[in-house]
Amino acid sequence: MAIDLVKEKYNDAINTVEIGPSGSKTVKVGGETTMPFLFAEGGMPNAPVVALEVLDCEPSDWPESVKKSFGDSIKTPVAWAKACVSEFGAKILCVRLQSVHPDYGNRPAEEAVATLKSISKEAGVPLIVIGSGDDEKDNEVLPKASQALKGENCLFGIATQNNYKTLTATALADGHSIIGESPIDINIAKQLNILISDMGLDPKRIVMHPTTTSLGYGMEYVYSIMERARLAAFIGDKMLSMPFILFVGQEVWKTKEAKEFGEAQGVNWEIATSVAMLQAGADILVMRHPSAAKSVMKYIDMAMNK
Amino acid sequence: MALSGLDIYKLLPKTNCKDCGFSTCLAFAMALAQKRTSLDKCPHVTAQAKEALESASQPPIKLITIGSGDNKLEIGNETVMYRHEQKFFHPCGIGFLVEDILSESEIDKRIADINSLKFERVGQVISPDLICVKNTSKDKDRFAGSVKRVMDGTKSNIALYGDDSAAMAGAVSLCRARKPLVICGDSGNLDEFIKLAKTGSLPLAVTCSNIEEAASATAKAKQGGVEEIVINIKAKNLSGKIQDYALMRRTALKKNFRPLGYPTISFTDSVEPDIELAEAISYATKYAGIVIIRNTKKEYVFPLLVTRQDIYNDPQKPVQVEPKIYEIGKVTNQSPVLVTTNFSITYFTVAGEVESSKIPSYIICCDADGMSVLTAWAAEKFTAEKISDTLNNIGIMDMVGHRKVVIPGYVSVLSGKLEEISGWKVNVGPREASGITNYLRGYK
Numbered sequence: 001m002a003i004d005l006v007k008e009k010y011n012d013a014i015n016t017v018e019i020g021p022s023g024s025k026t027v028k029v030g031g032e033t034t035m036p037f038l039f040a041e042g043g044m045p046n047a048p049v050v051a052l053e054v055l056d057c058e059p060s061d062w063p064e065s066v067k068k069s070f071g072d073s074i075k076t077p078v079a080w081a082k083a084c085v086s087e088f089g090a091k092i093l094c095v096r097l098q099s100v101h102p103d104y105g106n107r108p109a110e111e112a113v114a115t116l117k118s119i120s121k122e123a124g125v126p127l128i129v130i131g132s133g134d135d136e137k138d139n140e141v142l143p144k145a146s147q148a149l150k151g152e153n154c155l156f157g158i159a160t161q162n163n164y165k166t167l168t169a170t171a172l173a174d175g176h177s178i179i180g181e182s183p184i185d186i187n188i189a190k191q192l193n194i195l196i197s198d199m200g201l202d203p204k205r206i207v208m209h210p211t212t213t214s215l216g217y218g219m220e221y222v223y224s225i226m227e228r229a230r231l232a233a234f235i236g237d238k239m240l241s242m243p244f245i246l247f248v249g250q251e252v253w254k255t256k257e258a259k260e261f262g263e264a265q266g267v268n269w270e271i272a273t274s275v276a277m278l279q280a281g282a283d284i285l286v287m288r289h290p291s292a293a294k295s296v297m298k299y300i301d302m303a304m305n306k
Numbered sequence: 307m308a309l310s311g312l313d314i315y316k317l318l319p320k321t322n323c324k325d326c327g328f329s330t331c332l333a334f335a336m337a338l339a340q341k342r343t344s345l346d347k348c349p350h351v352t353a354q355a356k357e358a359l360e361s362a363s364q365p366p367i368k369l370i371t372i373g374s375g376d377n378k379l380e381i382g383n384e385t386v387m388y389r390h391e392q393k394f395f396h397p398c399g400i401g402f403l404v405e406d407i408l409s410e411s412e413i414d415k416r417i418a419d420i421n422s423l424k425f426e427r428v429g430q431v432i433s434p435d436l437i438c439v440k441n442t443s444k445d446k447d448r449f450a451g452s453v454k455r456v457m458d459g460t461k462s463n464i465a466l467y468g469d470d471s472a473a474m475a476g477a478v479s480l481c482r483a484r485k486p487l488v489i490c491g492d493s494g495n496l497d498e499f500i501k502l503a504k505t506g507s508l509p510l511a512v513t514c515s516n517i518e519e520a521a522s523a524t525a526k527a528k529q530g531g532v533e534e535i536v537i538n539i540k541a542k543n544l545s546g547k548i549q550d551y552a553l554m555r556r557t558a559l560k561k562n563f564r565p566l567g568y569p570t571i572s573f574t575d576s577v578e579p580d581i582e583l584a585e586a587i588s589y590a591t592k593y594a595g596i597v598i599i600r601n602t603k604k605e606y607v608f609p610l611l612v613t614r615q616d617i618y619n620d621p622q623k624p625v626q627v628e629p630k631i632y633e634i635g636k637v638t639n640q641s642p643v644l645v646t647t648n649f650s651i652t653y654f655t656v657a658g659e660v661e662s663s664k665i666p667s668y669i670i671c672c673d674a675d676g677m678s679v680l681t682a683w684a685a686e687k688f689t690a691e692k693i694s695d696t697l698n699n700i701g702i703m704d705m706v707g708h709r710k711v712v713i714p715g716y717v718s719v720l721s722g723k724l725e726e727i728s729g730w731k732v733n734v735g736p737r738e739a740s741g742i743t744n745y746l747r748g749y750k
Contacts, residue, residue, distance in 0.1 A: 003517065003518060003565075037544070220616040264605040268606055272584075276617070
């Protein structure tokens with residue numbers, strides 16, 4: 001039976017963002033011209049990537065089940081970062097400068113930046129660098145970190161509607177890309193992309209964080225916001241054409257379903273949330289448990305098979 | 307896809323004879339479009355027009371029922387590609403494969419495992435929906451024996467998967483009352499399976515290797531008198547299956563193309579449990595009507611069931627928690643009292659932060675129709691009066707020795723009035739839940 005199937009073909013593509021200095025290890029994300037994995041309708045020139053998360057200090061509030069999977073390396077940020085790459089297959093890392101936070105050590109910015117520099121040098125993969133979550137400390141540490149990694153073409157975060165100017169200015173000066181975060185709100189996402197572009201940063205240097213929520217905690221709200229933004233981008237909305245980053249590990253390991261019912265369920269919760277986000281259009285997943293990350297990398301390989 | 311009044315008008319005799327009770331054919335057509343009357347009121351309508359109108363009034367993707375009674379599984383009748391366009395209506399069925407090459411004790415063990423998979427989440431009980439018994443052995447008696455064990459061991463809905471119609475007829479006779487889904491594994495035997503499904507008025511799944519074959523097979527089944535049909539696409543990889551599901555659904559919805567207007571059944575191919583979970587989640591999010599998996603371990607099944615629950619939530623209707631007092635940790639009569647709304651995400655986020663602060667506290671969820679704090683405040687569902695009323699009537703006064711309450715930072719404007727009318731001392735908490743841990747640690 002010959003059937004006239006309804007295929008969705010779009011004229012516009014998601015921006016391609018490059019992370020890392022140019023060379024064989026550069027990670028490219030974005031570039032899609034189709035909803036996830038629908039290869040008869042369009043392309044996904046770059047496979048989604050998993051970034052393992054490392055801190056610039058030993059994590060104090062991560063569940064034991066996650067910490068022990070890294071062994072002793074987790075006690076020293078550089079060793080931890082190296083293990084993520086050599087043992088657990090990460091092609092990109094997300095370094096969180098947690099130690100400067102008043103509640104997590106309140107260390108001076110210079111110390112955090114020194115650790116970051118060693119990680120960058122020793123790990124040898126492109127970096128995503130994010131602050132501690134304390135605006136005041138982050139506005140101090142991120143410009144220094146940005147300068148220290150000048151030319152490394154990192155992805156820096158996190159810019160919000162109320163705090164984007166410092167980060168945008170430093171990214172511009174030092175040649176980095178940035179993450180813009182909006183609270184599960186497509187209008188704010190767009191507005192922030194406009195504000196950042198208006199300061200002169202190339203829209204192809206922006207990655208969107210639509211906010212992450214774990215499976216069972218409103219994951220579907222994020223899922224639908226991502227689908228809406230993607231569809232708008234495909235029909236020409238340039239200010240929503242940025243790739244997505246999701247901080248899956250951070251949200252999943254807060255939930256009692258991940259923490260209290262054994263390690264396997266926690267790992268599966270992280271896998272399940274990640275896969276749902278990939279099906280909604282995620283480009284970068286920042287994950288915590290190395291086993292979950294490994295499974296998701298394997299899944300991406302399988303899903304990218306045409 | 308529904309026809310407009312004008313589309314219907316074109317199919318009517320246009321004589322304005324008034325026999326239907328309406329003054330003109332156009333008026334009758336308009337009433338039909340709004341489903342205020344039925345076509346049989348017109349004695350002059352032609353057979354072709356009748357058929358065209360009847361098929362147009364059918365949903366573009368047919369509703370299929372497997373099983374009977376309270377447990378029955380309904381799938382299909384979906385109307386959109388993306389949940390934000392409206393919602394997904396019938397949560398995909400999640401079931402387990404039981405192959406008849408297993409020994410009796412292995413089957414019993416599997417049934418026991420499956421029976422134990424029942425979870426409660428956000429006030430709903432979630433559990434799997436069916437067991438698919440497969441005639442892998444190709445042995446008729448073995449198949450029947452396995453079906454019987456499953457029938458005896460569970461109240462679950464049943465799907466029967468086989469290539470041989472004689473073996474299938476035997477199995478069907480054992481569980482006809484449960485209205486099983488009959489899955490024809492070998493398209494060469496489709497005719498016999500069609501007869502079997504028609505005779506028993508059972509839903510039939512056709513197995514095909516691509517969309518064209520699927521459309522031919524469903525057309526054939528329909529012609530053979532089978533009403534309820536399910537499509538099984540095999541021999542494709544993950545992206546191939548998802549692409550086919552999307553194309554079939556879109557073509558059925560956008561073009562009202564009947565031969566593809568049926569739900570799908572999906573079997574996982576992966577052997578490793580983690581990848582099987584990932585595969586199953588892909589099908590559950592992307593358009594499968596039924597997902598059949600192998601692994602019965604609860605730490606895998608639970609996240610899959612929750613994924614389905616999330617995706618099939620109505621995006622226009624927030625999920626609520628019961629408005630009541632929630633105790634987090636080992637509370638005493640001196641523990642802090644926090645008040646928020648009964649939007650489930652709000653509650654879970656607040657509860658998570660309170661938990662990680664390790665300060666035992668009471669959280670009171672006011673009945674705010676399940677709205678988040680700011681929305682509820684704007685809609686006047688989360689007012690000083692409402693909070694005061696809740697504080698004084700929900701029973702918290704008997705549980706704590708103090709009269710101090712923390713309200714969300716976003717509604718700090720309520721604090722004056724709330725103190726005045728409730729008699730409680732009001733403290734303004736942080737605006738975002740993420741600030742609660744620090745706030746509580748410094749709270750006195």
